Structure formats: structure tokens, C-alpha cells
Amino acid sequence: MSERRDTLKHFLELPVIKTLNKADIEANIPHRDPFLLVDEVRVLEEKKKYVGIKHVRADEYYFKGHFPQKPVMPGVLIVETISQAFGGAIMSQIAANGGLPLFLSIDNAKFRGMVVPGDTLEMPIEIIRLGKISKIYAEAYVNGKLCTQASLTFILGENLHA
Numbered sequence: 182m183s184e185r186r187d188t189l190k191h192f193l194e195l196p197v198i199k200t201l202n203k204a205d206i207e208a209n210i211p212h213r214d215p216f217l218l219v220d221e222v223r224v225l226e227e228k229k230k231y232v233g234i235k236h237v238r239a240d241e242y243y244f245k246g247h248f249p250q251k252p253v254m255p256g257v258l259i260v261e262t263i264s265q266a267f268g269g270a271i272m273s274q275i276a277a278n279g280g281l282p283l284f285l286s287i288d289n290a291k292f293r294g295m296v297v298p299g300d301t302l303e304m305p306i307e308i309i310r311l312g313k314i315s316k317i318y319a320e321a322y323v324n325g326k327l328c329t330q331a332s333l334t335f336i337l338g339e340n341l342h343a
Contacts, residue, residue, distance in 0.1 A: 188327070189320050192232055192305035197223045206269030211281060215242045218262040222270040231306045233266025233319075239298035254296035259329045260287060263304050263319045267333070275311060275337065282315060282335035294328035296321075302328075313337050 201222040207213065223232040237254055244252035268282045296302060300323045309316040314336050321329040 189305035189307055189318070190322065190325070190327070192225060192230055192307075193303055193322070193325075195225045195230065197225060197232075198227070199224045201270060206265070209270070209272040210265060210268045212265055217265065218258060219265040219269055222266050224270065228271065228274060228311055229308050231266065231270045231308075233263060233270075233302075233304035233306060235262050235266075235302040235304070237296055237298055237300045237302060241298070244298060252298050254300075256290070256292040256329065259292075259296060259302065259321055260290060260331055260333070262302065263306065263317075263321065263329075263331070264333060264335070266304055267306055267308075267315075267317055267319070267335075270306075271308070271311065271315075275315070281338040283338040285314065285334040285336050286332075288332040288334070290329070290331035292329055294323065294326055296323055296328055300324075 203220060206219060206222060218235060219233050220236050221234045225231060243255060243258060247253060247255050302321050302323060304319055304321045306317050306319040309318055316334045318332050320327055
């Protein structure tokens with residue numbers, strides 16, 4: 182897939198069908214604190230369009246070392262947060278017995294701005310393909326400014342809830 186050039190920013194203004202909270206997300210993926218990174222997922226269109234939300238707190242564990250004098254959320258954790266939003270939103274719909282979306286690839290990732298304590302990440306996610314192998318395109322915004330974008334491909338792994 183060639184690099185995607187259109188923006189998903191307009192997703193942030195679409196009507197929300199429902200909102201998944203942390204308990205809903207935890208029902209779909211095995212991640213738990215301190216590594217459950219997504220706070221909520223807004224469903225815009227089932228199996229197609231979502232917006233993940235992450236409230237970046239000053240007490241996040243990774244800020245102790247990245248970087249103590251100027252805390253910045255690591256780009257790899259922004260990508261992981263997007264992944265958790267995707268999994269937290271759709272796993273119950275594509276895997277009857279649970280399961281875990283595992284990374285196959287992270288393509289065309291670009292980091293365009295810093296994410297710091299106090300920021301709220303808004304992550305519009307578009308599902309390109311959904312199934313045993315799924316592909317999404319996602320962006321992350323802080324205060325309307327694009328800070329991250331990537332195409333992510335996953336394979337449906339085993340059920341880790343059992």
C-alpha cells in the first residue's frame with residue numbers, strides 16, 4: 182500500500198455511535214495497568230471508523246526516564262496506544278473466544294510533534310481490512326495538530342484471556 186496522504190482529522194467531528202470505556206476495552210484485550218494505554222474508544226462506524234482517546238498524565242511510568250527534565254511520550258508508545266484502541270474496539274467482533282492482535286508490520290510511521298504530560302491524544306483509526314489479518318491507517322492529534330501517523334498490520338493471535 183502506498184503512503185496514505187489524506188487525513189482522518191475529519192473523524193474527530195463525526196457523530197459518535199457509542200463510547201467504550203476502560204472496562205469495555207479490558208474485556209477485549211489483555212493489557213492492564215501500567216501498560217493499558219488507551220482510556221476510551223469512540224465508535225463512529227462499526228468495523229470501519231473509530232477514535233481512540235488517551236489522556237497523557239504526568240505520572241505515566243515512562244516519563245521517569247524519557248526524559249526526566251523534559252518528559253516526552255515515546256513514539257513507539259503512541260503507536261502502541263493506537264494498536265490498543267483498535268484491539269479494544271474490535272476484538273470481540275472478530276474473535277468469538279477473544280484473541281490478541283499482534284503486529285505484523287508498522288509502515289510509513291511518521292512522528293511530527295511531541296506529546297507531553299497534560300496532552301490528550303485523539304487517534305482517528307480507519308480499518309482498511311478486518312479479519313485474521315487486519316490492516317488499519319491511523320493518525321494521532323494533540324489540540325488539532327497531527328503528531329503521528331502510520332499504517333499498521335496485525336495478525337489475530339491466540340486468546341490470552343483464558
